[in-house]
Structure formats: structure tokens, C-alpha cells
Amino acid sequence: MAIILVRAASPGLSAADSISHQGTLQCSTLLKTKRPAARRWMPCSLLGLHPWEAGRPSPAVYSSLAVNPAGEAVVSSEQKVYDVVLKQAALLKRQLRTPVLDARPQDMDMPRNGLKEAYDRCGEICEEYAKTFYLGTMLMTEERRRAIWAIYVWCRRTDELVDGPNANYITPTALDRWEKRLEDLFTGRPYDMLDAALSDTISRFPIDIQPFRDMIEGMRSDLRKTRYNNFDELYMYCYYVAGTVGLMSVPVMGIATESKATTESVYSAALALGIANQLTNILRDVGEDARRGRIYLPQDELAQAGLSDEDIFKGVVTNRWRNFMKRQIKRARMFFEEAERGVNELSQASRWPVWASLLLYRQILDEIEANDYNNFTKRAYVGKGKKLLALPVAYGKSLLLPCSLRNGQT
Ligand SMILES: CC(C)=CCC/C(C)=C/CC/C(C)=C/CC/C(C)=C/[C@@H]1[C@@H](COP(=O)(O)OP(=O)(O)O)[C@]1(C)CC/C=C(\C)CC/C=C(\C)CCC=C(C)C
């Protein structure tokens, strides 16, 4: 696939920055050298690096076009998703300027009777299905905790549609109906008590519908797609099913008043955390997914490593597999690193749970390594002791100054 760099859509870029042709480059990201005045760009491939090995510049400063085999230019997934980030950030900024939250009557602080029950049920479901997330939410303020439970339950139910016991009967039409329900709850007409909790959350926090719609879109693609040709395709899937969670959560978590970071950069970090978590999920579940006929790994990178679908189905750990896995783990860690830069930009009370979940999820990668990359038959599992240890470490990190106050604006 050939890549053409085109003028960035973001403000502040001059035409001189814009066009450069990369012929048959494999990567869709360029490395920005540290010479801001000249704004030099160097293709990662020329440096012998994958973009994620070279340090991923924000797509805010460039935009890349991939050329498909028919010679048509297509916008990269990263750029498409970054456009969503910009839109979400703009919406949040606009809504925060409208003093809806402050103008709320006092009695809205506590949900009314039926709603309390609905939120409590969301909490129970979260505790039952995701002990780690639940533990994290216990560190939040009550209103935020309830909101995250409601979002969690909606995400879990959406995932259950395609992964749960009735998954074989789920059609695109069923997902269309689920989307209609989503629209209804966003306009204050919830279908059941769990939807009512989310509907209430939406009235309390400046949450937009798009990430929710996009998650449903991810489930639609999961119904029809079992292979990913390259990382660009996989990235889009990860955005849909997990990056969206980051975008849904930021308006609830809140950005610290003292933070000097841009709203866009906080959203980018939240997106990166979702992507990192999903890549980790994928690497942990390779064997389990293969038994369902699914391979969520970039086919081109498998081929470059001398591996085929058959090797995945056979599930034998070879040196080729180890080398392939090392690169995949490295990429996931880069997304975690990107996410780390945003955590302390969140409001103080939200940092600890996010750090805790980041550290705990990232440890799954260490466990895959400790299992000598056997993710075919061994499930990477973080033991209770390590989980408990992560909590004080997370707390310590949450007390550090936001990156934007340490190194200037991010
Ligand atoms: C600035 C900054 C860093 C902000 C933080 C933003 C933030 C809170 C991001 C959260 C990211 C996150 C937790 C993403 C979830 C990723 C995930 C696990 C997605 C799973 C998708 C499908 O996976 P699959 O089917 O392959 O796997 P299973 O075997 O089924 O597990 C999901 C299952 C999609 C549905 C997601 C959820 C149910 C999780 C939703 C979680 C929350 C709303 C809680 C977030 C709260 C905290 C405290 C992190």
C-alpha cells in the first residue's frame, strides 16, 4: 500500500508542510524530527522503524492518505479516529461553557428512587463481570462512580449481543434495534431500568452519542469480519470496541481545572488507553479467539513474520511466534505510554482508578511474556498479590503533577 502525505486538516499547518510522496511505503505515519522551525518529516521506513517504534506523532500535525491497490486514496484509520477526537473535544468545550451542570437544582444530585435501584443494579453487574474496573470505580466520587457503572453496563450489554449466549442469533437488524434504543435513551426515553440509569447519566454529564454509536458499529463489523489485513484495519476495530470507552469516560472523569493540557490531548490519551487495552485483550485471547475461527492480528505482519493462519490454529509456540509477539507487545505498550501522559490531566478523584486499571491491564502483557508467549493454551492472568500491589503504586502516580504542568503544554 502506498502512502501520500497531505495537508493536515488541523489549524496551524502551512501548505509547505503538506505534500510529500512516499511511493510504496508500508507505514502510514511519519516521524517528526525535533526541528519545529523547519518542520522536517522523515518516513519511519527510512529510519528502519515502524511508526510505533519511532514514537507516534499526534495525527493532529499531519494527515496521511493510503493508496489502495486500485490506486484510490483512502484516509488512514488513525486520521479518521483523530477527527472524531477533535469533534468530541470541541463538543465538550462547548458544553462546559454552557453552565448546565451548575444550574442544576440541588435535588438532582441524588437520583430519584427508581433510579437509585437502577444504578445499584449497574454497580452489581459491574462488580460481577469486571472486578478490577469495579474496584477502580470505588475510588471515585459517588456521582461519577454511578455514571461509569451505567456506561459500563451499556458497553457490556452491547458486547454480549455479539459475544454472549445468543450471539448466533444476532443479526445486523438486531444491532439496528439496539441503536434505536440508544437514540431513545439519549432523548430521555429509556426502554428499561438499566437504560434509565444511562439516560440519567447523560443528563448529568456532557456525553455525546457518537462513541456509543461507534461501539455498535464495531459490533456490526465483528459479525461480518474475522480477519484484519493490516494494523490500519485492526486499529479501526480497536477504536470501535474500546477506544470509544475512553471517549465516553472523559466527560464523566472530568479534566483537572489546573491542567494546561488541551482537551484534544486528553481525549487522545483516553483513546490510546482504550486501544492499548483492546490490543492487550487480543494478545491475551489469541488461542480462545482462534477456537472461534477469529484472528485479530494484522495478516500482513503475520506473513512478514513467516506465519500463517494455520500456525495460529495449530498453536505451537515457535521462535517466529515469539518474535512476532514481541513486536505486538511493544506496540501495545506504546499505546499505554501515550495514555499515561494524559491520566494526571484528569480531575484528581479520577486519576487513581484510571492509573489502577492502566497498570493492571498492562501487567497482562508481562504475564504473556512470563508464559513464554504461549497465549494459545495458557491464559495470562495477573495474580491477586500483584493486583493489590498495583493500588498503592497507582495512588502514588495519581499524586504527581499533571504532565502539562511539568513539561509545558502537551
Ligand atoms: C486521559 C485518560 C487516560 C482517561 C481514561 C479514559 C478511560 C477511563 C478509558 C477506559 C478505557 C477502557 C477501560 C476500555 C475498555 C477496553 C475493553 C476491555 C473493551 C472490550 C471490548 C470487546 O472485547 P472482547 O470482546 O475482545 O473481549 P471480552 O473477552 O469480551 O472481554 C469490550 C468488552 C467492550 C466493552 C467494554 C467494557 C464492558 C468496559 C467498559 C469499561 C468502563 C466504562 C469502565 C472504565 C473505568 C475505569 C475506571 C477505567
Ligand SMILES: [Mn+2]
Ligand atoms: Mn466480548
